[in-house]
Amino acid sequence: MRTSGRSRMTRRQFLSLAAAAAATPALPRIAAAQQPRRGGTFISAKTTEAPSLDTILEQAASRQRIDVLFYNRLVEWAPDGKLQPALAESWTTSQDSKTWTFKLRRGVKFHTGRELVADDVKFTLDRVLDANVGSGGRGYLLAIEGIETPDKYTVVIHTKAPTASLLAGLAGNWQSIVPRDEVEKRGDLRRTAIGTGPFILQEWVPQSHLKARRNPDYWDRSKPVVDALEIKIIPDEASIIAQLRTGNIHHAMLEDNKNYLLVKDDKRLKALRTSRLGFDCLVMNHGRKPYDDVRVRQAVGLAIDRNEVLQVAASGLGQVTGPCTPAMKPWALPIETFKEWYTPNPERAKKLLADAGFPNGFKTTLKAIPTFPTMVAGSQVIAAQLKRVGIDAQIIQEEYGVWIKNIIKPNFNFDMTMNLTNGEPDPDSLFYRRLHSVEKQWPNGGDPEVDALLDQGKSTLDQPKRKEFYDKAQKLMVEKALIIWTFSPDLIEIVQNAVQYEQHFTSLFYGFRTVSLG
Amino acid sequence: MRRYALIRTLSILPTLLGVTVAVFLLIRLIPGTIVDQMIGTEGTYSEQTVRALKSFFGLDAPIYVQYGQWMSAVIRGDLGTSWRTGIPVLQMIMSRLEITAELTLLAMLVALAVGIPMGILSARRENTALDHAVRVVSLFSLSIPVFWQATMLILAASLWFDWAPRVDFVSIWVDPAGNLAIMALPSLALGTAVAAVFMRMTRSSLLEVMREAFIQTARAKGVSERGVVWGHALKNSLIPLITVAGAQVGYLLGGVVVTEEVFTLPGVGRLVLWAVFQRDYPLVQGTILFISALFMLSNLAVDLVYGAVDPRIRHG
Numbered sequence: 001m002r003t004s005g006r007s008r009m010t011r012r013q014f015l016s017l018a019a020a021a022a023a024t025p026a027l028p029r030i031a032a033a034q035q036p037r038r039g040g041t042f043i044s045a046k047t048t049e050a051p052s053l054d055t056i057l058e059q060a061a062s063r064q065r066i067d068v069l070f071y072n073r074l075v076e077w078a079p080d081g082k083l084q085p086a087l088a089e090s091w092t093t094s095q096d097s098k099t100w101t102f103k104l105r106r107g108v109k110f111h112t113g114r115e116l117v118a119d120d121v122k123f124t125l126d127r128v129l130d131a132n133v134g135s136g137g138r139g140y141l142l143a144i145e146g147i148e149t150p151d152k153y154t155v156v157i158h159t160k161a162p163t164a165s166l167l168a169g170l171a172g173n174w175q176s177i178v179p180r181d182e183v184e185k186r187g188d189l190r191r192t193a194i195g196t197g198p199f200i201l202q203e204w205v206p207q208s209h210l211k212a213r214r215n216p217d218y219w220d221r222s223k224p225v226v227d228a229l230e231i232k233i234i235p236d237e238a239s240i241i242a243q244l245r246t247g248n249i250h251h252a253m254l255e256d257n258k259n260y261l262l263v264k265d266d267k268r269l270k271a272l273r274t275s276r277l278g279f280d281c282l283v284m285n286h287g288r289k290p291y292d293d294v295r296v297r298q299a300v301g302l303a304i305d306r307n308e309v310l311q312v313a314a315s316g317l318g319q320v321t322g323p324c325t326p327a328m329k330p331w332a333l334p335i336e337t338f339k340e341w342y343t344p345n346p347e348r349a350k351k352l353l354a355d356a357g358f359p360n361g362f363k364t365t366l367k368a369i370p371t372f373p374t375m376v377a378g379s380q381v382i383a384a385q386l387k388r389v390g391i392d393a394q395i396i397q398e399e400y401g402v403w404i405k406n407i408i409k410p411n412f413n414f415d416m417t418m419n420l421t422n423g424e425p426d427p428d429s430l431f432y433r434r435l436h437s438v439e440k441q442w443p444n445g446g447d448p449e450v451d452a453l454l455d456q457g458k459s460t461l462d463q464p465k466r467k468e469f470y471d472k473a474q475k476l477m478v479e480k481a482l483i484i485w486t487f488s489p490d491l492i493e494i495v496q497n498a499v500q501y502e503q504h505f506t507s508l509f510y511g512f513r514t515v516s517l518g
Numbered sequence: 519m520r521r522y523a524l525i526r527t528l529s530i531l532p533t534l535l536g537v538t539v540a541v542f543l544l545i546r547l548i549p550g551t552i553v554d555q556m557i558g559t560e561g562t563y564s565e566q567t568v569r570a571l572k573s574f575f576g577l578d579a580p581i582y583v584q585y586g587q588w589m590s591a592v593i594r595g596d597l598g599t600s601w602r603t604g605i606p607v608l609q610m611i612m613s614r615l616e617i618t619a620e621l622t623l624l625a626m627l628v629a630l631a632v633g634i635p636m637g638i639l640s641a642r643r644e645n646t647a648l649d650h651a652v653r654v655v656s657l658f659s660l661s662i663p664v665f666w667q668a669t670m671l672i673l674a675a676s677l678w679f680d681w682a683p684r685v686d687f688v689s690i691w692v693d694p695a696g697n698l699a700i701m702a703l704p705s706l707a708l709g710t711a712v713a714a715v716f717m718r719m720t721r722s723s724l725l726e727v728m729r730e731a732f733i734q735t736a737r738a739k740g741v742s743e744r745g746v747v748w749g750h751a752l753k754n755s756l757i758p759l760i761t762v763a764g765a766q767v768g769y770l771l772g773g774v775v776v777t778e779e780v781f782t783l784p785g786v787g788r789l790v791l792w793a794v795f796q797r798d799y800p801l802v803q804g805t806i807l808f809i810s811a812l813f814m815l816s817n818l819a820v821d822l823v824y825g826a827v828d829p830r831i832r833h834g
Contacts, residue, residue: 051602051796059556132570139562190604206603207784208687235782401550401797407559421560433562441559 036225036500036516044251044512045232045240049207052190055176056127059136061422064173065253066231068508069212070111071176071195074102074121074155075167077425079504081329083167087116087177087196088155097162097461104153108219110179111200118149123180125157137174139433140165162459164466168426173508198224198513207233225516238262241494244269250499250517253507254492256373257317269494274503275319275327276491277423280309280374282366282382282484284416286445291415295356297481300416301341302349303389304382310487313378318489323474324427325488327505330463331427331470338478349389361390367406367417370397375418378486382418412444419483425506427470428458435482447480526821530814537810538592538803542585545794545802551577552601552797575601575799588803597807598800600793607804610789617785620690621708621777622770624701628709629716629766634759636713637720642747644725653721656714664773668707668780675703687784704781708773712766719762723755730754757827764820768813 050063055071068076074088085091088102108116125147128137143163148156159166169175182194193201196219199212210231214224232249234240237259243249245266254260263269284291284300291297306320322338324331335342353361368379376397383393393416398406406413419442424430433439436454437446453473460466478485493511495501498518504510553571557563572578576587591598597607640652659667675681690697727733728751736750737743775787782788786805793801 051600051798052604059558059561131564131566134556134563134567134571134574136556136558136561138564138567142562188604206605239782399795401548401555401795403550404557404559405550405554408554408557419559434560439562441562 036514037518038225038516039227040517041228041230042226042251042499042512042515042517043230043232043249044253044509045234045243045249046253047233047235047237047240047255049210049231049233051206053193053201053204054188054190055178055195056124056133056135056137056174057188057190065508066210067173067176068197068510069199069229069512070193070197070201071178072108072197073172073175073177074170076171076510077504077506079502079510081327081425081505083171087121088170091167093461098159100157100159100166102155102157104155105219106153108196109217110182110196111194111215112179112182113217114179114181116177116179116196117152118155119152120180121155121177122147122149123183124175124177127178127183128174135174137169137172140169140172140174140429143169162461164458164461165426165428168424168429171425172429199229202228209233220513223513225514229512244494244496247496251493251495251501251515253509254494257489257492258315258373260317260492260494261315263494268497270497270499272493272495272501272503273317273490274505275325275488276507277325277327277425277488277505278421278507279321279325279423279488280313280378280418280420280486282378282416282486283414283419283442284481284483285412285414286440286443287412288415288444290356290358290362292445293356294480295352296358297484298341298479299349299352299356299389300386300391301478301481301484302345302352303391304385304484304486305344306342306486308385309378309381312381313374314487314489317492318487321485321488323431323477323485324470325423327423327488327491328425328427328430329505330467333471333474337475341478341481344385346389353389353391358390361392363392363394364415365396366393367396367398367403367414369400369403369418371400372418372420374489375420379418409441409444422507423488427473428454431470431473431477432458435477443483445482447476447482450476450480450482522825523822526818526825530818533814534807534811538589538807539585541803541806541810542588545797545799546581548794548797550797551575552799553577555797588800592807597804600798600801602793602796602798602801607801608808610801611786611805611808614784614786614789616689617687617783618771618774618778618787620697620701621704621774621783621785622767624705625708625712625770625773626763626767628705629712630763631713632710633713633716634720634756637717638724638747638752640717640721641724641728652717656717659710660714662711664707664711665776665780667710668704668777671703671707672780700781700783704777704783707780708770708777711773712769715762715766716759719759720755723758724751727751727755757824760820760824760827764817767816771809771813 046062048062050058050060052058053063055067072086074086075083076086078084087105087108089105091100091102093100104116104118104121110116125141125144127133128135129141129144131138143159143161143166145158145160150156176195178189179194183189198215198218200215201212203211211228213228214226218224234243237254237256240252241259241262244252244263245268260271264271284297286292310316310318310320319326320335320342322333322335324333326332353359366379366383368375370376379395383395386393405411407417431454434442435446435450437448437451440446450473453469453476457466457469457473460469491503491507493501493503499515501515502511552575553568556571557568576584588598599606600610603610636652636656640649643649687700688696733746733751736746741749774785775790778785778787779791786809790802790805793805
């Protein structure tokens with residue numbers, strides 16, 4: 001394994017440790033043992049990489065994942081699911097909840113050495129909001145009416161209406177703060193990464209590797225722990241596992257959870273498992289018969305055995321989920337809440353179908369993308385389950401680009417399709433864009449009662465009240481079978497035994513900031 | 519000869535023009551554009567953004583205008599910039615060309631090293647059990663698709679020899695041994711199918727030449743059978759192989775797409791595939807045009823060499 005060898009201690013660390021040793025002679029041994037070893041080069045591998053690195057323009061999930069190495073956002077998600085200050089040290093809201101004032105951390109430097117100021121924040125958010133730029137993050141910030149910078153360290157954001165998800169939006173995947181001068185000079189940041197983050201990009205060889213070194217001026221002095229990191233691109237996950245076994249790499253986040261079974265008994269490796277935000281689901285086109293009839297959708301839901309789908313599609317490595325996944329900690333409801341609709345009930349399904357005018361079932365199609373393993377396996381098991389109630393679903397596999405063209409509005413060229421998402425930490429961001437009638441992105445429809453609850457959830461800043469709205473909305477969405485939620489796959493990461501690594505529910509590489517090699 | 523070379527070289531141009539039209543239209547026939555992919559199924563995009571993106575990529579212009587813009591750039595030697603990565607297409611191709619060129623070359627060497635001796639062996643033992651065996655094997659290896667052969671090779675190597683090709687590519691200039699270890703299976707998989715063609719060509723050509731009058735003359739003069747084959751027959755029978763080899767470069771260039779994908783080699787072949795999936799039109803167009811030009815140039819070179827070797831062709 002390539003590491004830097006012995007850990008190096010700074011003079012200051014030595015002195016403080018020595019002082020502690022002098023004060024409490026019994027403790028230092030334990031303290032030293034728990035202290036993560038500093039230094040070394042942390043090596044990770046993944047199968048895919050984003051075509052470009054621009055935080056505002058590039059939509060690939062693999063770009064979002066590494067953003068947190070090079071950039072910071074105003075606020076960021078802590079591992080426990082709470083929002084914590086990052087570039088913004090503190091914030092207040094006005095009486096009418098429409099004006100947000102953020103105080104920036106002072107002395108934060110970009111990798112170029114220039115200090116971050118309020119103007120950079122305004123520039124970044126304005127750029128995301130510019131419809132002509134085409135950022136995928138624009139939808140998260142649409143509530144913003146205007147941004148002011150009264151001084152170098154203050155950013156004031158005016159919203160059109162009280163918006164509870166604004167903070168979540170600012171912590172989102174397109175909202176990393178970029179330096180105005182560099183973007184203006186280069187046109188975009190597709191080929192480089194210049195932020196305020198804990199690592200400085202050193203070398204990026206597309207389809208091969210990315211190297212970065214520790215940012216010595218990082219504002220959070222305790223991070224990062226390692227001196228350098230390298231991310232290798234190895235297109236085949238079986239090869240990544242082999243590299244983990246031989247000790248050539250320290251870490252990998254599994255793309256195909258089935259590979260967990262290959263390593264779970266390996267003594268040299270640790271498999272870390274946690275809930276992730278995303279989920280798999282079945283979407284029916286409400287704009288097409290017979291799915292405009294809620295009874296048909298309910299019948300489909302009752303025909304499906306979600307546990308079986310989880311077992312077949314994801315080897316059981318995940319959880320059956322409601323609309324808010326278990327990783328959305330404050331929002332998720334216990335799965336028993338949905339018992340009535342989640343317990344497979346073919347008899348009731350048949351009766352609902354008969355009531356809707358389909359006593360003998362019907363023929364339909366079900367789309368899946370061949371390169372998404374859980375979609376393919378999921379579609380097969382769901383088609384088999386639907387057959388039991390007389391629904392004959394023919395599976396159609398479509399290449400990713402073709403599938404997107406068919407699924408998106410205004411085309412909506414599908415009967416049923418498998419779908420999946422990386423999810424969102426905030427319920428407004430999750431539901432509104434995908435399921436509200438105004439947007440009707442996914443099911444080509446919606447429900448007025450659900451819409452009303454989603455509207456209330458959007459504008460209510462009081463957390464307990466807000467939760468009530470989303471509790472109700474979730475129950476209603478399941479009852480009306482807006483879409484059929486199936487399961488949320490686990491986030492599985494494999495590390496060398498000695499490596500100390502903390503998983504993050506967003507599946508972004510926040511853990512690289514604190515990882516240590518021993 | 520000079521006139522022949524000139525005409526032959528100029529004849530490439532209309533073919534290349536045809537390629538540009540074909541590749542330009544074909545990639546646009548596949549449903550879904552880069553804008554659809556960027557919007558995805560989860561984003562909230564306004565109509566204005568969609569229009570802005572379309573016009574940014576020039577997709578709002580009539581198709582003949584798009585073609586005209588691309589062609590006028592190509593003529594100036596500019597293959598454009600990849601939409602997804604922002605890197606010039608030519609630079610992306612060049613950074614990967616070394617791998618594809620090496621793979622093609624090694625596969626060709628494998629094909630020649632296996633095909634020609636087998637062909638000679640087969641011809642010398644015409645209609646014996648050995649001849650039949652060689653011919654069956656060659657038919658077999660011609661019929662097996664490269665992707666299946668490649669997968670089987672990886673599987674066999676890992677099962678029987680506990681060895682798998684390395685996945686992080688190293689250049690031959692950095693680590694020659696490591697590089698060749700990576701390239702061994704891919705060039706074998708790609709080379710054997712072409713070897714079968716060479717074997718059959720060598721066999722039939724050698725048999726034909728062996729029936730020529732000058733061979734009988736040689737025999738009558740008392741040249742040993744070994745001397746007849748190596749000294750007289752082989753030299754003459756290899757001429758058609760030059761043409762075949764040239765044509766096979768095309769096959770190899772097609773085969774590298776699959777081979778590079780299966781063996782995860784970061785070459786031009788995988789770049790094409792990736793570009794198609796990403797609907798990165800300039801990259802697809804640029805790489806395919808580049809590969810076609812390469813193929814035509816290799817055919818041109820063969821024809822010119824052939825013309826130089828065989829006077830009947832340049833005068834015919």
